[in-house]
Amino acid sequence: MKAKSFFQAFLILFALGFGGCATQPDVGDETATRTLSDVLPEGDEVAVKAFYDPWEGYNHWMYNFNAKFDRYIFIPTVNAYETILPGFARTGIHNFFSNLGEFSNLANSLLQAKPTQFGRTFGRLAVNSTIGIGGLMDPATNFGLVYQNEDFGQTLGHWGMGPGPYFVLPIVGPSTLRDAPSKIIDRIFHPLYEPEPWLADIKSEERTVISLVNAVDARANIGFRYYEMGSPFEYYWTRNLWLEYRQLEISK
Amino acid sequence: MKLSTKPYQLTSIAMLRSNQILTIGLFVALFTSATFNHLSAADSGYGYPIEDPLAATVIGTPKEYQADLGAPKKVKLFKLKVFKDRVTPKYFWYSDKITYGLLQQKQKAPLIFVIAGTGGNYTGSKMRTLSSAFYNAGYHVVLLPSPTYMSFIIAASNTSVPGLLDDDSHDLYNVMKLAWSTQLKSRIEVSDFYVTGYSLGGAQAAYLAHIDEQQKFFNFKKALVINTPVSLLSSVDILDDYLDNNFKTGEEFQVFWRKLWDALTKRFENSKAGTLELTPDFLFDAYRDGSPKDEDLEGLIGTAFRISAASLMVTADVMSQSGYIVPKGASAKVSADVSDYFVVAHRTGFMEYAQELMLPFYQERDPAITFEKLVQRASLYPLEDYLRNSKKIGLMHNEDDIILAAGEMDWLKDVFGGRSKIYPHGGHLGNVAYEDNINYMIEFFKQ
Numbered sequence: 001m002k003a004k005s006f007f008q009a010f011l012i013l014f015a016l017g018f019g020g021c022a023t024q025p026d027v028g029d030e031t032a033t034r035t036l037s038d039v040l041p042e043g044d045e046v047a048v049k050a051f052y053d054p055w056e057g058y059n060h061w062m063y064n065f066n067a068k069f070d071r072y073i074f075i076p077t078v079n080a081y082e083t084i085l086p087g088f089a090r091t092g093i094h095n096f097f098s099n100l101g102e103f104s105n106l107a108n109s110l111l112q113a114k115p116t117q118f119g120r121t122f123g124r125l126a127v128n129s130t131i132g133i134g135g136l137m138d139p140a141t142n143f144g145l146v147y148q149n150e151d152f153g154q155t156l157g158h159w160g161m162g163p164g165p166y167f168v169l170p171i172v173g174p175s176t177l178r179d180a181p182s183k184i185i186d187r188i189f190h191p192l193y194e195p196e197p198w199l200a201d202i203k204s205e206e207r208t209v210i211s212l213v214n215a216v217d218a219r220a221n222i223g224f225r226y227y228e229m230g231s232p233f234e235y236y237w238t239r240n241l242w243l244e245y246r247q248l249e250i251s252k
Numbered sequence: 253m254k255l256s257t258k259p260y261q262l263t264s265i266a267m268l269r270s271n272q273i274l275t276i277g278l279f280v281a282l283f284t285s286a287t288f289n290h291l292s293a294a295d296s297g298y299g300y301p302i303e304d305p306l307a308a309t310v311i312g313t314p315k316e317y318q319a320d321l322g323a324p325k326k327v328k329l330f331k332l333k334v335f336k337d338r339v340t341p342k343y344f345w346y347s348d349k350i351t352y353g354l355l356q357q358k359q360k361a362p363l364i365f366v367i368a369g370t371g372g373n374y375t376g377s378k379m380r381t382l383s384s385a386f387y388n389a390g391y392h393v394v395l396l397p398s399p400t401y402m403s404f405i406i407a408a409s410n411t412s413v414p415g416l417l418d419d420d421s422h423d424l425y426n427v428m429k430l431a432w433s434t435q436l437k438s439r440i441e442v443s444d445f446y447v448t449g450y451s452l453g454g455a456q457a458a459y460l461a462h463i464d465e466q467q468k469f470f471n472f473k474k475a476l477v478i479n480t481p482v483s484l485l486s487s488v489d490i491l492d493d494y495l496d497n498n499f500k501t502g503e504e505f506q507v508f509w510r511k512l513w514d515a516l517t518k519r520f521e522n523s524k525a526g527t528l529e530l531t532p533d534f535l536f537d538a539y540r541d542g543s544p545k546d547e548d549l550e551g552l553i554g555t556a557f558r559i560s561a562a563s564l565m566v567t568a569d570v571m572s573q574s575g576y577i578v579p580k581g582a583s584a585k586v587s588a589d590v591s592d593y594f595v596v597a598h599r600t601g602f603m604e605y606a607q608e609l610m611l612p613f614y615q616e617r618d619p620a621i622t623f624e625k626l627v628q629r630a631s632l633y634p635l636e637d638y639l640r641n642s643k644k645i646g647l648m649h650n651e652d653d654i655i656l657a658a659g660e661m662d663w664l665k666d667v668f669g670g671r672s673k674i675y676p677h678g679g680h681l682g683n684v685a686y687e688d689n690i691n692y693m694i695e696f697f698k699q
Contacts, residue, residue: 023587023589025582025583027582028579031575032575032596033575033577034576034577034604038596039600041501046502056589057587060586061585144524146524147526226346230401230560230563231559248517251517251520
């Protein structure tokens with residue numbers, strides 16, 4: 001896992017070095033019939049450029065890479081997973097990982113000084129780990145204890161830190177300079193990962209398998225498919241909506 | 253040939269966790285979150301609850317009024333390469349084939365093709381509703397993208413400049429024949445063929461029925477046209493105005509965008525839910541609590557349409573090398589900053605696209621074409637005789653549909669006569685998931 005954290009840190013540095021320069025399209029000598037000056041009154045604002053994305057060149061490239069990874073590796077794996085395992089088994093696995101993730105929700109509720117949220121998450125963890133047979137089922141939701149994600153990126157946001165530049169992570173997708181390193185902190189709260197598994201005695205190769213299943217389960221539960229919006233500008237839409245949505249998540 | 257399957261599920265924001273990927277499906281729904289209007293009591297005997305056509309269009313059907321369609325169905329996806337020799341520009345690598353969906357019965361059954369509305373594919377909520385309803389009623393359902401959907405323009409359109417209904421429908425018919433012969437025939441047993449579509453897809457369903465009379469490939473037994481425009485360009489004129497009249501500058505739009513997110517954030521903060529789910533119920537509640545503002549609703553609808561239109565025109569522009577927004581011969585790396593094109597495209601109305609890209613494009617092929625002829629070919633008028641006389645075609649529509657210009661509803665009633673079912677309210681497709689409407693559609697094809 002140390003190697004993995006190092007890898008993540010490297011990617012951030014890589015992006016910093018890479019950043020800045022999104023290339024312009026190569027247009028030659030031709031000009032289009034309709035250009036910016038036809039549609040943009042002087043001094044007017046443009047919403048799409050209001051989002052802070054200094055590393056667009058890298059981000060856009062990585063977005064496209066993720067789309068390819070998704071199409072040729074991730075989604076076929078998810079399809080195989082869904083063919084092999086029956087629905088109830090997949091639901092069980094999903095609940096199980098979701099339950100383990102509650103430790104991070106719990107820690108971050110505490111760090112954000114949200115007692116109600118802390119209590120609710122604690123209740124979920126207690127109910128689902130016991131009546132829910134070690135987290136395989138989710139009876140807590142039926143008791144009105146609804147799931148709410150809290151992560152370290154939100155904690156930083158809660159205490160006033162801005163998101164910084166938009167930053168597309170490999171495979172994982174949209175993130176920001178604030179949120180991406182925060183994922184490393186969140187793993188400390190995870191029972192199966194850093195620095196040593198504290199919930200169970202797990203060998204490193206077992207951890208690898210668990211991580212893979214976790215990733216496939218996570219992907220299987222997101223309906224998003226790349227390049228399905230039907231827009232040549234999908235990159236901009238996902239970016240803008242993602243940044244807005246994070247802000248909304250932090251507010252709660 | 254079959255490449256992938258996926259669960260047929262709403263790309264719900266509930267699935268969105270901090271370290272995960274954003275769902276685009278959120279978008280249109282998001283816009284609807286700032287809808288504030290008052291609710292008037294239904295008094296027409298028709299129980300769909302939203303009488304304001306703008307609000308109905310935005311919200312759709314709240315759950316308690318929806319037909320019970322059971323659990324979401326798992327749609328099988330197929331990818332189809334339509335033109336063997338067509339070279340896909342590198343920037344559009346992901347659109348080298350079109351994708352369509354299938355809901356398959358276990359036994360021999362009738363098959364219905366469902367055509368999506370403007371800019372739509374198999375993922376939209378209306379597609380989900382219609383396909384589930386027909387599947388439950390015993391049909392194999394084939395979910396087809398609109399000829400205005402990006403990958404259709406790139407991979408399946410003859411001209412790559414969509415908008416003319418007869419041409420676009422021929423492209424669709426082509427796709428249907430190819431899909432049937434190469435991918436579906438060997439897999440499913442079919443008794444009879446049917447076709448339907450909503451919005452622009454409704455107009456195409458009418459044209460498909462007409463084309464099928466000549467080609468007799470499927471011999472459609474019946475066709476249902478749902479909330480169709482009469483003239484595409486008179487409808488887009490209305491939708492263009494919704495945007496242009498409410499936002500004069502980008503600054504005004506930004507104020508609107510901020511207001512929308514603030515309203516959404518506030519509602520989310522005050523809700524019990526831990527995750528945000530933009531269901532019709534969430535929107536309906538917001539609507540009932542809020543204060544009325546037509547311009548916000550118009551702004552939302554206009555924006556949603558503009559996004560489809562911008563995608564369409566840039567795709568058509570690049571594919572036809574018209575040099576309208578993207579210069580001729582331009583090439584861009586996938587990482588290139590194309591935000592200038594984004595801005596220009598989103599500030600260009602569909603009407604301007606029709607006059608400045610479509611018209612010269614078609615005039616180059618046939619100098620006799622005028623704008624009036626183009627408008628005509630983007631309408632149902634050339635099909636009038638057929639629609640009047642063909643017993644197999646029916647119409648389902650709403651009296652207050654916002655996409656119809658003055659006189660167009662009367663024309664539809666006159667042409668379809670006894671084969672039309674017009675609901676008193678529901679706006680544009682707002683009531684399509686309502687129980688009565690679902691029952692009507694099923695009954696129509698049974699008779």
